[in-house]
Amino acid sequence: MPTQRDGTPVSVLARQLRILDTFDAGTVFLSLSEIAERSGLPMTTTHRLVAELVEERMLERLPDRSYQLGLRLWELAARTPRAMGLREIAAPMVQFVQGQVRQHTQLGVEGGYDVVYLDRASAPNAVVNATIVGGRISLGASAIGHVLLSDKPRAFLAKIVEAGIRRYTDKTPQTLDELVDVVDRVRELGYSVADGFIHPAARGMAAPIYGPDGRVLAGLGMVVPSGEPVNMRIVELLRSAARRVSQQMRAAYIDPDHPHALPGAKFRVLINSSKSSMEYFEGNEGG
Amino acid sequence: MPTQRDGTPVSVLARQLRILDTFDAGTVFLSLSEIAERSGLPMTTTHRLVAELVEERMLERLPDRSYQLGLRLWELAARTPRAMGLREIAAPMVQFVQGQVRQHTQLGVEGGYDVVYLDRASAPNAVVNATIVGGRISLGASAIGHVLLSDKPRAFLAKIVEAGIRRYTDKTPQTLDELVDVVDRVRELGYSVADGFIHPAARGMAAPIYGPDGRVLAGLGMVVPSGEPVNMRIVELLRSAARRVSQQMRAAYIDPDHPHALPGAKFRVLINSSKSSMEYFEGNEGG
Structure with a gap:
């Protein structure tokens, strides 16, 4: 990852991810100052990046003012x-x-x-x-x-x-x-x-x-x-x-020539649902 | 979300997320031009943002040059x-x-x-x-x-x-x-x-x-x-x-005063593992 002389990543995305990476399995709730300390980013930068991440639901602010990783990450991951x-x-x-x-x-x-x-x-x-x-x-x-x-x-x-x-x-x-x-x-x-x-x-x-x-x-x-x-x-x-x-x-996985093949087409939309649910989704594309 | 006059989001994070959001349950593999078309971002912008996302393992490039959402999203989500x-x-x-x-x-x-x-x-x-x-x-x-x-x-x-x-x-x-x-x-x-x-x-x-x-x-x-x-x-x-x-x-969930409470401390590191695994992790903190 390209970094500045002080080790701060150059790309905005890399800095955002450095914030997300301060959370781990043992540390699921962090305060703003803990995030700054763990990320090594200045407090003002941390404050701004955290606000953007909250705006985009990648982070969630709790009533006690601590933060946790947001449900949006899970929604994105569900499509991996x-x-x-x-x-x-x-x-x-x-x-x-x-x-x-x-x-x-x-x-x-x-x-x-x-x-x-x-x-x-x-x-x-x-x-x-x-x-x-x-x-x-x-x-x-x-x-x-x-x-x-x-x-x-x-x-x-x-x-x-x-x-x-x-x-x-x-x-x-x-x-x-x-x-x-x-x-x-x-x-x-x-x-x-x-x-x-x-x-x-x-x-x-x-x-x-x-x-x-x-x-x-x-x-x-x-x-x-x-x-x-x-x-x-x-x-x-x-x-x-x-x-x-x-x-x-x-x-x-279905054949790319199958009429229900996805664009790019390597597997079905619903991989472990029932037949009638699959038909429902196929009849409601874009719905 | 603040946008420019043409509807392009202002923040880099929002633009990156617009790229990730072009993938959905029905469209798990996309080409660069499909990503550009679905995101409404110019091809040059799409090219640059996709490259950054690949660099950070948020997107993965497949041998046929299509893209899929990356495993890193799942790793982050696993901590939500x-x-x-x-x-x-x-x-x-x-x-x-x-x-x-x-x-x-x-x-x-x-x-x-x-x-x-x-x-x-x-x-x-x-x-x-x-x-x-x-x-x-x-x-x-x-x-x-x-x-x-x-x-x-x-x-x-x-x-x-x-x-x-x-x-x-x-x-x-x-x-x-x-x-x-x-x-x-x-x-x-x-x-x-x-x-x-x-x-x-x-x-x-x-x-x-x-x-x-x-x-x-x-x-x-x-x-x-x-x-x-x-x-x-x-x-x-x-x-x-x-x-x-x-x-x-x-x-x-454990009491915040418990010696094994996490910083910020609302629940255990391993929520559904065995007792001896929990002791192992507690003895290997930061390991």
Whole structure:
């Protein structure tokens, strides 16, 4: 990102995003002075940018004068095909798998060199898990990450290692050889097992979800206690749930020549609604 | 929004958002010229703004040179407490209710004069339903809307009517008297029934979800076929599911004096994870 000499981003958009980025999963409410402090922007600039963001409903001002991220972000995000369509389709399977195993079940996609987690279902007594919905963990450290890496070339794995994989435990892969070994095993088995890579007590497991183009689109994973032998019933449950999500993703895509194909046309308007709702929307276009 | 004489918004943020708003649930992939046409911005301006949005990962360029909304919007949205926290907590109940009744189950909150729908689960043969996740329907027309209006003053109802309620059918409330009648019935019964207000074949039903402050925070609703007598088993299912979500929302909030309270401190970092994951995060703050 181009910046001025004092580190302030040049583009207005980048400065607005720096304001939004002061909010994180641990800090959902901030005062104006906290936003200024965390963003490193001068108070007058912060004041002006925050006012614009409130005007556009990207930020919301609460009665106690603190701010929170606005519902408009969510409305925009709901139209992000890479995240929301997949998440909608996978949600029943995430809940189902979690209900069977009563540990953590999660869904993740690739975002740069990290897994971005789109969903998670957990039980109160489940094992320790470092995942936050909307959060990131290096592709090299995570079981879902290893599934996502399984259709990438070696050069991409080398870039991940070069960028540096956070060393959560002694077992977290650090070198290219270590990462290649892990990813080769995923290619061979069709699923991943990451024992103690992020926390000594936890084992990540994941299976691939394929997009309509046959590429790995996402990973469906579980976090279970480490140490015990790998439970093949869980492996089969994960793999069959991931296959079912892949089938539904394929069913959601339609031929660009179909009369109801969207402009640009890669999938249906409503990907998990009922037939009669789809007909309703198709009859009310622009309505 | 302040605009120039030709209708172009003055603020850079507003222009960027106009670009993002050219994407909707029916149009998830757009070319540069389609974005320019839909936004009404000159091609050179569009080109520059799109490049900035791609640079900041708010837009993503696809191999066929079309664009889609970027994953970063989703990452920001995942931190929106009003939408995502509630959605996470309610997700198992949305799936459970849908599994019991096999029609549409949905979750909505107030966004201005509309319901904004945060989640929906459906069955392939379910009745017609006009809801899109991330979409809006006037508070006055929707069963979830009537639940949200049930703790609002009459003056707010008058504003909804003044703003105009889209007339989906002959039954959609249009006058203040009609709307007051509908909302009074919700106050009396503790749930809403909207028969044919949006489509003649569909009945909306909803129950209130309360926030920790005791105010109505959201509505949990179903869409079922209209015409038959109201099924009290469904009413009780909805009400008990909504009560359970209210309890969990309350449990997610902690006292601002609690040692693990967040700065500003209204709820926990991880609202639906396991105890050991919460301890892990609390031990790794800033990590």
